[in-house]
Amino acid sequence: MSTTVETVSAAARTAPPAVIVAIDGPSGTGKSSTSKAVAAQLGLSYLDTGAQYRAITWWMLNNGVDVGDPAEIATAAAKPVIVSGTDPTAPTITVDGEDASGPIRTQEVTSKVSAVSAVPEVRTLITGLQRSIAAGAERGIVVEGRDIGTTVLPDADIKIFLTASPEARAARRSGEVKGSDLAATKEALIKRDAADSGRKTSPLAKAADAVEVDTTELTLAQVIECVVTLVGEKQAAK
Numbered sequence: 001m002s003t004t005v006e007t008v009s010a011a012a013r014t015a016p017p018a019v020i021v022a023i024d025g026p027s028g029t030g031k032s033s034t035s036k037a038v039a040a041q042l043g044l045s046y047l048d049t050g051a052q053y054r055a056i057t058w059w060m061l062n063n064g065v066d067v068g069d070p071a072e073i074a075t076a077a078a079k080p081v082i083v084s085g086t087d088p089t090a091p092t093i094t095v096d097g098e099d100a101s102g103p104i105r106t107q108e109v110t111s112k113v114s115a116v117s118a119v120p121e122v123r124t125l126i127t128g129l130q131r132s133i134a135a136g137a138e139r140g141i142v143v144e145g146r147d148i149g150t151t152v153l154p155d156a157d158i159k160i161f162l163t164a165s166p167e168a169r170a171a172r173r174s175g176e177v178k179g180s181d182l183a184a185t186k187e188a189l190i191k192r193d194a195a196d197s198g199r200k201t202s203p204l205a206k207a208a209d210a211v212e213v214d215t216t217e218l219t220l221a222q223v224i225e226c227v228v229t230l231v232g233e234k235q236a237a238k
């Protein structure tokens with residue numbers, strides 16, 4: 001009995017304190033790649049909140065909801081059951097038990113997700129889900145999105161806001177899809193930024209206490225190192 005208690009307290013002494021990391025920024029700044037790598041390196045959970053908004057959008061498109069009608073979106077918002085797996089080396093997302101990781105990345109979903117995610121009822125539901133996932137992450141979590149530092153987890157231990165020039169972001173996104181048109185990618189990305197930043201309910205914004213990192217001239221490895229260092233400093237000070 002006393003061995004168990006000693007083992008537990010020894011583990012508590014050596015394990016770093018749980019840390020909540022919020023990473024926000026527009027599309028193509030490196031949020032997902034950075035967050036996954038940082039979480040994997042530090043043994044933290046990982047949550048891609050954009051994937052959840054994509055998942056609810058995909059469900060609406062599949063279930064005959066008119067995504068041009070905010071009232072219809074609001075009425076349907078609570079129907080799909082969205083489950084996120086938080087292992088940074090193998091993140092998953094299911095909708096009503098079905099793997100949605102592939103279909104949520106289609107052009108159709110990408111072009112409609114800003115409209116669906118602007119509806120307050122959608123945000124309230126998804127924000128609640130995100131907070132409960134973060135609260136359940138025993139060793140801490142890296143949560144990435146648009147409003148994590150400002151709205152979802154305003155008490156996060158560390159907040160990072162990633163930026164990059166539209167040219168760099170479009171080139172990165174274009175590089176992911178064979179034969180894609182760079183100018184069209186840039187135009188679509190700027191349009192989505194404007195919609196996400198301009199909406200009334202928790203728009204894409206940098207929290208006042210976030211550290212801004214411009215990734216335009218940085219390699220992914222440099223961004224990861226920078227964030228790991230910032231998180232390590234916070235953990236040491238806890």
Ligand SMILES: Nc1ncnc2c1ncn2[C@@H]1O[C@H](COP(=O)(O)OP(=O)(O)O)[C@@H](O)[C@H]1O
Binds near residue numbers: 219220221223
């Ligand atoms: N600093 C960087 N330099 C070059 N390419 C990058 C950098 N950060 C991310 N990328 C690449 O850009 C693409 C978009 O990155 P991603 O992490 O999905 O961005 P976000 O989640 O912000 O939309 C990916 O192909 C990724 O490998």
Ligand SMILES: Nc1ccn([C@H]2C[C@H](O)[C@@H](COP(=O)(O)OP(=O)(O)O)O2)c(=O)n1
Binds near residue numbers: 054117
């Ligand atoms: N916390 C969040 C995360 C994403 N969203 C919305 C707005 C974004 O355009 C979409 C898709 O986000 P996602 O991070 O998947 O987008 P990119 O991978 O950067 O292209 O979801 C949001 O409103 N709030």
